[in-house]
Amino acid sequence: xxxxxIQAQEDVAPNLIPMIDIMFLxxxxxxxxxxxxxxxxxxxxxxxxxxxxxxxxxxxSDRITVNVHHDEEQDPKKPNCPAFANGEICRNNAHWHxxxxxxxxxxxxxxxxxxGSALGELGKTHIEDPVKKISGRPxxxxxxxxxxxNLVQKVLEAAMVGRIYKVEIxxxxxxxxxxxxx
Amino acid sequence: xxxxxxxEENPVAINVVAMVDIIFCLxxxxxxxxxxxxxxxxxxxxxxxxxxxxxxxxxxxxxEIRIVMSWDQQKNQLQRIFGQNNPILNTPEGDxxxxxxxxxxxxxxxxxxxPNVPLILDVGGxxxxxxxxxxVDIGKDAGMQKxxxxxxxxxx
Numbered sequence: 001x002x003x004x005x006i007q008a009q010e011d012v013a014p015n016l017i018p019m020i021d022i023m024f025l026x027x028x029x030x031x032x033x034x035x036x037x038x039x040x041x042x043x044x045x046x047x048x049x050x051x052x053x054x055x056x057x058x059x060x061s062d063r064i065t066v067n068v069h070h071d072e073e074q075d076p077k078k079p080n081c082p083a084f085a086n087g088e089i090c091r092n093n094a095h096w097h098x099x100x101x102x103x104x105x106x107x108x109x110x111x112x113x114x115x116g117s118a119l120g121e122l123g124k125t126h127i128e129d130p131v132k133k134i135s136g137r138p139x140x141x142x143x144x145x146x147x148x149x150n151l152v153q154k155v156l157e158a159a160m161v162g163r164i165y166k167v168e169i170x171x172x173x174x175x176x177x178x179x180x181x182x
Numbered sequence: 183x184x185x186x187x188x189x190e191e192n193p194v195a196i197n198v199v200a201m202v203d204i205i206f207c208l209x210x211x212x213x214x215x216x217x218x219x220x221x222x223x224x225x226x227x228x229x230x231x232x233x234x235x236x237x238x239x240x241x242x243x244x245x246e247i248r249i250v251m252s253w254d255q256q257k258n259q260l261q262r263i264f265g266q267n268n269p270i271l272n273t274p275e276g277d278x279x280x281x282x283x284x285x286x287x288x289x290x291x292x293x294x295x296x297p298n299v300p301l302i303l304d305v306g307g308x309x310x311x312x313x314x315x316x317x318v319d320i321g322k323d324a325g326m327q328k329x330x331x332x333x334x335x336x337x338x
Contacts, residue, residue: 027212031212049315052319052322055223068311091308143311146312148309149308156331165228166228168224171225171319
């Protein structure tokens with residue numbers, strides 16, 4: 001009886017092309033999802049508010065974001081501010097910052113005057129009332145839940161100096177709101 | 183897409199391993215930098231555009247609902263006063279009491295023909311922001327439409 005000898009193919013080369021295709025698609029997905037606008041948002045823990053409206057900024061509203069945030073902890077095991085790391089209230093003003101578009105403004109008269117003039121310049125790009133020179137640009141204040149109110153008040157004052165009146169206060173919705181159908 | 187093609191058409195073999203390495207690294211980078219957008223919310227708190235320093239109020243009865251919030255540094259706790267002298271504890275029961283006081287007050291003002299009465303929050307500088315937002319939230323829950331932040335003039 002004649003047997004057919006089977007020759008094992010030794011040089012098996014995996015076809016990389018479908019994998020490269022998939023990798024490209026994945027890369028494209030993650031690149032498009034990387035929201036660059038988040039760079040103006042500092043890391044904060046917002047206060048929870050049950051009756052706040054869901055934040056959906058209108059396209060083209062050109063909203064200004066001002067953050068009131070604490071120093072970032074470099075090492076979670078050895079925090080610079082143990083009170084803040086434990087979720088308590090940090091009373092060291094030097095640890096708190098007001099920042100806008102990645103730029104920090106000191107909590108001094110000069111720093112706050114700079115913030116006011118910067119907001120004034122930004123507000124001028126969309127004047128709603130030319131007579132009173134009032135800006136139509138909205139401004140959202142994103143403050144950490146443990147931030148002292150005086151910092152938020154200074155941002156409100158700077159908004160008044162910059163003639164911006166459309167002020168919004170950022171808050172977080174409770175977890176149960178996440179599961180609610182639209 | 184990357185495309186196939188047989189080897190006879192493309193006699194020059196390209197080593198794609200290096201490219202795959204780089205794409206893997208890029209993929210890893212963007213995966214790690216991906217932040218899921220948190221569910222943000224907001225309150226609108228428009229600043230006044232036409233009032234400001236307008237002197238003493240003309241009415242004998244001031245049309246406002248005022249809550250004073252301050253921080254007791256010795257006891258390290260929040261103090262809330264509704265109206266003239268009605269202390270409200272910072273507890274869930276206190277929150278309910280505050281809501282009912284705001285609602286009752288708002289009803290009274292509406293009955294007097296002042297539906298746009300503002301809820302004014304007079305907050306001390308040391309009060310943590312979360313307590314302020316809590317009261318804003320209670321005010322919204324009580325049906326208040328106009329919530330304002332009080333600001334004092336600096337003493338020279």
